[in-house]
Amino acid sequence: MMNKRNQREKSMINVVDSLRQHCADEHHWTLFSGANVHTPYLADVRQKHERKLCASLEDAITRSGLRDGMTISFHHGFREGDKVINTVVDALARLGLKNITLASSSLMTCNTPLIEHIRNGVIRKIYTSGMRGPLAEAISNGLMKEPVQIHSHGGRVKLIESGEITIDVAFLGVPCSDEYGNANGTAGQSRCGSLGYAMVDAQYARHVVLLTEEIVPFPNLPASILQTQVDSIVQVTEVGDPAKISVGAARVTSNPRELMIARMAADVIEHSGYFNNGFSLQTGSGAASTACTRFLEARMQRQDIVASFALGGITGSLVDLHEKGLIKTLLDTQSFDNSAASSLAKNPRHVEISTSVYANPAAKAACCDQLDIVILSALEIDLDFNVNVITGSDGVMRGASGGHCDVAAAANLTIVVAPLIRSRIPTVVRHVTTCVTPGESIDVLVTDHGIAVNPARPEVYQRLLAAGLPLMSIETLHQRTLEICDEPKPIKFEDRIVGVIRYRDGSVIDVVRQVKQP
Numbered sequence: 001m002m003n004k005r006n007q008r009e010k011s012m013i014n015v016v017d018s019l020r021q022h023c024a025d026e027h028h029w030t031l032f033s034g035a036n037v038h039t040p041y042l043a044d045v046r047q048k049h050e051r052k053l054c055a056s057l058e059d060a061i062t063r064s065g066l067r068d069g070m071t072i073s074f075h076h077g078f079r080e081g082d083k084v085i086n087t088v089v090d091a092l093a094r095l096g097l098k099n100i101t102l103a104s105s106s107l108m109t110c111n112t113p114l115i116e117h118i119r120n121g122v123i124r125k126i127y128t129s130g131m132r133g134p135l136a137e138a139i140s141n142g143l144m145k146e147p148v149q150i151h152s153h154g155g156r157v158k159l160i161e162s163g164e165i166t167i168d169v170a171f172l173g174v175p176c177s178d179e180y181g182n183a184n185g186t187a188g189q190s191r192c193g194s195l196g197y198a199m200v201d202a203q204y205a206r207h208v209v210l211l212t213e214e215i216v217p218f219p220n221l222p223a224s225i226l227q228t229q230v231d232s233i234v235q236v237t238e239v240g241d242p243a244k245i246s247v248g249a250a251r252v253t254s255n256p257r258e259l260m261i262a263r264m265a266a267d268v269i270e271h272s273g274y275f276n277n278g279f280s281l282q283t284g285s286g287a288a289s290t291a292c293t294r295f296l297e298a299r300m301q302r303q304d305i306v307a308s309f310a311l312g313g314i315t316g317s318l319v320d321l322h323e324k325g326l327i328k329t330l331l332d333t334q335s336f337d338n339s340a341a342s343s344l345a346k347n348p349r350h351v352e353i354s355t356s357v358y359a360n361p362a363a364k365a366a367c368c369d370q371l372d373i374v375i376l377s378a379l380e381i382d383l384d385f386n387v388n389v390i391t392g393s394d395g396v397m398r399g400a401s402g403g404h405c406d407v408a409a410a411a412n413l414t415i416v417v418a419p420l421i422r423s424r425i426p427t428v429v430r431h432v433t434t435c436v437t438p439g440e441s442i443d444v445l446v447t448d449h450g451i452a453v454n455p456a457r458p459e460v461y462q463r464l465l466a467a468g469l470p471l472m473s474i475e476t477l478h479q480r481t482l483e484i485c486d487e488p489k490p491i492k493f494e495d496r497i498v499g500v501i502r503y504r505d506g507s508v509i510d511v512v513r514q515v516k517q518p
Contacts, residue, residue, distance in 0.1 A: 049179055054234040057091045057211070061169075063232050064207040066092075069124075070168035071101040073205060075197035077173075077185060077334060078240030079108055080247050084173035084211050086113045087236065093122045101125040103165050105156060105197040105355070106400050109133030110244075118143055127165055129153055130390065130400020139498055140396040142514045148397075148499045150390060150436075150512075153197075153333070154359030154366065154406040155504040160204050161362055162506065170205035172198045173239035174225065176214040181230025182223035185335070186345035188214045192242050193335020193344050194314070195224040199354035202229040211236050224352055246337040257419055257448050258288040264469070265375055265417050265446045266295035271467035272444075272460055274372045274413050277305050282312040282374040282407055288417040290336070292375050293317035300326045311367055312358065312403060314350070319343040322350065331367050333358045333403075359406035361504045368403070371411040376404055378418045380432045383474055385439030385454050387416060388432035390501065393425045395491040395515045397499060401436050406504050408441035413460065420447040425488065426481035428474060433491060435510040436501055445474060452477055492516035 024031050041047035054060040066072070072092075074085045085104060090113070092100060098121050105128070107114070112134045117123050127149045131139065139148055151159055159165045174195065175188030185192045190213055202208050202225045209232045210225070265288070269275050283290050294317055300306070309329040310318045316339030321327045323343070330350040335341045343350045359368045379399055380388040387408075392398045408414045418427045427447070443460060445452040452474040453461040465471055481487075492515075499512030 052181060052230065052233045053179060053215070054232050057088065057234050057236065058095060060209045060232045060234045061091060061095060064169045064209060066097065066169045066207075068097055069099045071103055071166055073165075073167045073170045073201045074102075074104040075172060075195065075201060076104060076106040076108065077192045077195055077197060078190075078242065079245045080110050081241030081244030082108065082110055082173070083238040083240050084171060085111055087211075088171045089114060089117050089122060093117055093120065098122060099124040101127070103127040103167060105129060105153070106402070107131040107135060109135075111135050115143065125149075127151060127156070127159070129156065129402055130397075132398055132400075136397040140391075140512065140515050141517070142494070142496065142498060144498065147497045147511070149502060150401050150499055151502045152359070152401045152406045152504045153355045153403040154361050154368070155401075155502055155506060157200050157356045157360040158362045158504070158506055159502070160200065161360075164506070167201060167205040169207045169209060170198075170201035171209050171211060172201060172225065173211045174198070175212065175239065176216050176220060177210050177212040177230075177233055178216055178218040178220035178227075179233070180218055180227035181208075181210055181225065181233055182218070182220040182227050183210055183212065183225040183230070184220065184223055186222075186341060187216070187220070190238070190240055190242050191341050191345075192240060192245060193341030194332040194352045196333035196352060196354050196358065199224055200356055202226070203354075207231045209234065211239050213237070213239055242338060242341070245335070255287065259291055261288040261417050261419065261446055261448050262291035263295045264451065265292045265415055266299060267467070267469055268415055268444055268446055268451060268464060269296065269373055270299050271463055271469065272373070272413055273463050275299070275303075275305065278308045279305070279372045280309050280311065280370055281307060282310065282368075282371055282411070283315070283318065288377065290315050290317065292417070293321065297321060297324075297326065309370075311371060312407065314340040314343075316340060319347075319350070322347065331358070359403050359410070359504070361406070366410070368407045368410040371407060373413045373415065374407045374411040375415045375417055376408060378416045378427065380427060380429050381416055381418065381442070381445055381474075382429050382432045382439070383478060385442040385445070385474065386432045386435045387437040387439075387442060388434045389436050390499070391434040391512060393433075393488060393491075395433060395493060395512075397512060401501070405437040405441065408437045409504065413443050414441055415444045415446060416442055417446045420449040420477060420481055421484055424485045426478075426485060428478045428481055429488075430478070434501060434512055438509065445477070447477060449480055450477060
């Protein structure tokens with residue numbers, strides 16, 4: 001009797017198993033075969049906690065599956081203090097990797113060692129928002145076989161989302177991370193503040209490697225980069241020097257001429273018609289544009305005006321206005337100094353945002369679309385108000401597109417601040433050497449010799465005229481440069497293209513040609 005019952009039960013089990021298998025086969029499902037078949041690390045306590053930790057950078061690179069011809073990415077949150085890019089590319093060279101595409105949010109003077117790796121074939125192609133120093137000079141003189149692709153911050157996200165930039169492995173330097181990869185830039189010895197650039201790479205890369213100085217207890221919150229995005233973690237001695245963030249374009253000025261321009265820019269803002277309670281602003285990079293923040297404070301207090309938000313690169317000056325109640329919210333893509341990094345950690349209305357949220361033209365909405373006023377810098381501006389922020393008077397790349405064309409296109413009032421002449425080199429020219437931001441996006445030019453308003457904005461001109469500001473046409477400003485110094489001789493270029501300037505929508509707005517040797 002018992003044998004028959006056992007046989008019936010066994011038969012029933014077989015029938016059920018058969019039905020399960022049939023159902024799985026019919027729907028292409030996988031049958032259950034054990035609790036940890038697909039998560040074997042859960043059966044090992046050590047593996048459960050430490051499976052992402054790598055013994056070395058080379059180990060992390062090997063785990064990533066990086067091969068010749070693939071694309072790697074970096075962020076430049078540490079600016080001139082970055083220690084990650086050179087370290088990683090050195091390791092790639094030691095491993096014998098070749099023909100790599102480097103897609104960094106920007107490159108700095110500190111990245112000069114890349115020259116050797118380009119010559120040796122480790123790096124074949126570059127996407128970046130800009131470059132400076134010997135690397136930029138070498139590329140401008142024909143170092144690379146393929147032209148560098150120069151994009152804006154918002155445009156970079158669009159290129160990634162479109163698939164033109166496909167990030168195989170993102171190497172992201174962070175001050176601290178826990179063992180699962182929850183990371184931020186507001187804690188640790190080398191805090192850099194916002195990881196707005198890195199957030200995009202972490203979202204879209206096939207494989208994400210974190211380089212960090214400190215492994216902290218889980219959970220490391222708030223997390224700019226999430227554990228669900230991170231594949232590998234390697235602890236290194238240094239990821240960056242935060243003391244070098246506020247140099248170059250992000251420096252604070254005490255130069256009297258730059259301060260005079262900043263004061264005039266504040267006058268323009270005050271009388272523009274957009275200086276109202278709840279207005280929004282971005283001050284951009286460049287000494288005069290960031291200094292303008294100082295001169296807005298007294299005007300805001302006098303007229304009882306509170307800004308709704310400040311956007312983009314956040315400085316200590318903007319933090320000061322925020323903590324005094326003059327700016328309600330700071331939307332931070334990059335922290336330009338230690339004051340900004342500290343504020344991001346402690347002030348609840350100082351909020352970190354990615355470059356996609358900041359200025360992605362393909363996004364369903366970008367914060368820059370809400371901007372009232374933006375203050376930007378320029379290397380050159382021409383009679384049609386086109387702006388060059390990439391090439392110097394010698395035709396060599398020495399700047400960055402950054403968010404220039406992104407916010408210029410979106411803001412209600414775009415102000416460019418620049419000295420009329422730099423070391424006997426005119427800023428106002430007949431035609432810019434390289435067009436990064438089209439003149440249709442520029443409304444006002446403020447120089448130390450006067451203010452020019454784009455004829456397309458007659459209402460702004462009338463408001464500034466009524467305020468008694470020193471207005472003149474851009475043609476008059478150009479003529480004044482010719483009275484002070486001779487018109488520069490045309491730069492001689494080869495036919496070969498060494499850089500392609502991509503507008504924020506991905507279209508080609510200009511090219512940079514190789515500088516002709518004397």
